[in-house]
Amino acid sequence: MIRLIRYEFIKQFCKRSILALFVVFSLANLFKIYGEYKSYSYLTDGNGERSWHTLHWQLYEEYQGEITPEKIERLLAVYQPLVEATSDMTASTATDDPNTMTGNLYSDRNLLDKYFVQPMQYSYEYSGRSEQVANRARQSAALYGERGAVYQQRESGAIYNLYAGRTIPAFSYREMCNYYLNYDFSIILTLLLCLYGIIGTFVSERETQMDMLLLVSPNGGRKTALAKILAATLFLLLTSLWFSLLDLIGFAASFQTLEGLTLPVFAIPNFAEVSVNLSIFQYVLLSAALKCAGTWVIGMLWLLVSMFWKNALLPFVINFALCIVLVVSGAACAYSNFFWTKALNPYSLLTNRVLLGKTEFVNLGGFPVLTWQAAVWISLTAGFVLVTAIYFLSAENCHRCVGRAK
């Protein structure tokens, strides 16, 4: 079986065109990531003595780590006078003021505000806010319990368990993580590459008339179909994992740091209501796993559709259209309250922050299940149904195609 899987993998995916696309897409992804850094980060002004980049990392040495009252006082002692000096907007706009860090008062204030004060304030206040949410959830649970609303009681209980005890004990640079967690471009590249790779898995056997030989070989029927499914699965997972890894490498290289990965994921403001209590690094691993699951299910769907055709063009078009439908419907429902729609669309697993970023539940038999968990179970079930269909239909379909060809 291993031999068959190896040959299937080589046959389908070690083609020059796929390898070339792999390289081109990887480079495009890295350029895009670098473009994100250049477009959105304020720390791209070089390594000059008064550049934000240099000053930020100097100040960061001072304030990083555990958030203590001393650090806050020290920061406010620098920041507060700047706020006062610039509050009426009458301060000098000169950019070479020797009494400032960056050469300009406003710039000094902005640097401290964006990279130190706001993040530290958010981190400092987050535990209080989450405690409030937890307390309200506990009260709601008690109230629903009294009224006999079992599902709502369970949901409130789940919210309490999720939010109780949330704190952000340390201050860390989080800009890289923020942009990394909100980056989606590589998903499109993953899908395009996977579609191109997957489409020939069964069709190429017909195009080369090898389907006849497969059918008359002892291992050529369902065993080969299984080998194809496993080789395709391997390709889908490797592609998805590669782009997840490349994203991280690209962002780390562009921002020149891996700082922030140990923070809890709710330390990123966009993820304040995240439905998992994980560090950013753990979240990255979970996100990569969810992307793999989503890519696999969509890939299996493509594989099933492509089985019924004699050449690659039409199934490519159909699968591309299917992909567009999934992407558009996924994007349309991403921030809506149609939780089931999100859970049912495997594309949500690829852009998984729409599932993980909010604490949302779906009602499964009276039990509140987080949408991302429901999406995983639904997608995996759908994936296994698709695999079973491919496995059992592959030989049957071959017979039908030979018959149709006459």
Place this chain on the structure above:
Amino acid sequence: MEITFEGVSKQYKSKHALKNFTATLNEGVYGLLGENGAGKTTLINTFVGILRGDRGTIRVDGQDVRTLGKVFLSQIGYMPQYPIFYRDFTVKDFLLYMCALKDIPTHDAQDRVSELLATVNLTDAQDKKIGALSGGMRQRVGIVQAMLSDPKILILDEPTAGLDPSERIRFRNLISRFAQGRTILLATHIVSDVECIAREILLLKQGTLLMQGTPAALEQGIEGKVWNVTAGAEDAALLTDMYCVSNMKQEDGQFTLRIVEDGCPIKTVQPVKPNLEDVFLYYCRGERHDTSDTV
């Protein structure tokens, strides 16, 4: 090894591709001869299990092939019509892949591939990509893959289609070489492919087995029905319209026609010894000889 076809039939919508095909094959080369669309490929596809027959049974040594499953598949080597294979694979990689499909252990596969490549004179091309091979070389790769598991039954569907004469002869000799100790079923519409090497010929027409017999017996069957006629241009044109002409040769303004006909077309001519092409033409030209018969 004895292969028995009993009343095998296959129908595509209203068209009978195979009608009540009954025959017995033993060791040796069997030429399955018929025009395009006669049902040769349908018969082969039904035999190897690619198609399901509507009726009838196929037995190998008395056992229904449908019940034999993988055991049957491991006994057959099959070369499809117009094989393309995987263009990006080298010859050797492709054959090793075929070994994996045929469940041949890795350590035996290398030896078997090398041995067969040497037999078909393709050792030097083993690292070439299949897409870079000539038609003849690709056909030889085709027969090597069919022979990998040392099958008892070798099935070749139009193996010489598109080959030049020298490649065709080379291929024919290869088939003879591989015929020892096995049954070879060779489907073709090119008479010369099977004329010299086939033990028996099965003549198919519109899905029906017209004749089965040795080439000599088939030729004997139309003894006295082939005529050589010499005529001028005008008469030659007239004779061509009236009779079934298997060959026409022009020399010094005169035409020599080889006519296949039950009765003497011109009183003065004598019959000549028939060949297999004449047999093919005699049975496959019109409707009047559509009776299943064994010589």
